[in-house]
Amino acid sequence: DTSQVTNMSYMFSDMSNLTTLDLSNFDTSKVTNMKGMFLAMSNLITLDLSNFNTSQVTDMSFMFFLRDHNKLKDKLEKIYVNNDFDTANLTNISQMFGNRKKLRGGNGSYLLDPLTADKSWLRIDRPGVQGYFTRKS
Structure with a gap:
């Protein structure tokens, strides 16, 4: 039960054996810190954050x-979300997508230098709107 958790910083950091991670059942409604949450997960290919509520989060640096x-x-190619x-x-997104060159949004969008990603990339990639996320169907 994650309903009372406020700090998820470095929660899955360095878990390099995982290739997929489904957190669609996580309750993140009270979380304020997601710094480095998935840092250095080098073998992760897909990540399901489809029910993440980020309305209280202030720090996603190095996420x-x-x-x-x-x-x-x-290896990270897809991050699935519902919204x-x-x-x-959100006040800190420093190096959030740093070195993630294989990551693509659902419509194929990406940045040549992921370090330049700002908050606008925290959305579903669709025609006319670039983002690093893929809508979960």
Whole structure:
């Protein structure tokens, strides 16, 4: 039960054996810190955050970051969500998608330099609107 959790920083950091992770049942409605939550998960290919509520989150820095020495092992291709992330309270997104060069939104969008991603990339990729997320069907 994650309904009372406020800090999920580094929760799955360095879990390099996981290839898929389904967190669609996580209650994140009270979480304020997601810093480094999926940092250095070099073998992760898909991530399901389809029911994430990010309305209270202030820090997502390094959330999906891959360390430089793992760049060749970068495998993350898809992040599934039901809705765009609520970024109203978000103040820190430093290096959130750093070194994630294989990550693509559902419509194929990506940045040549993921370090330049801002809050606008925390949404579902669709025609006319770029984002790093894929709508879960």
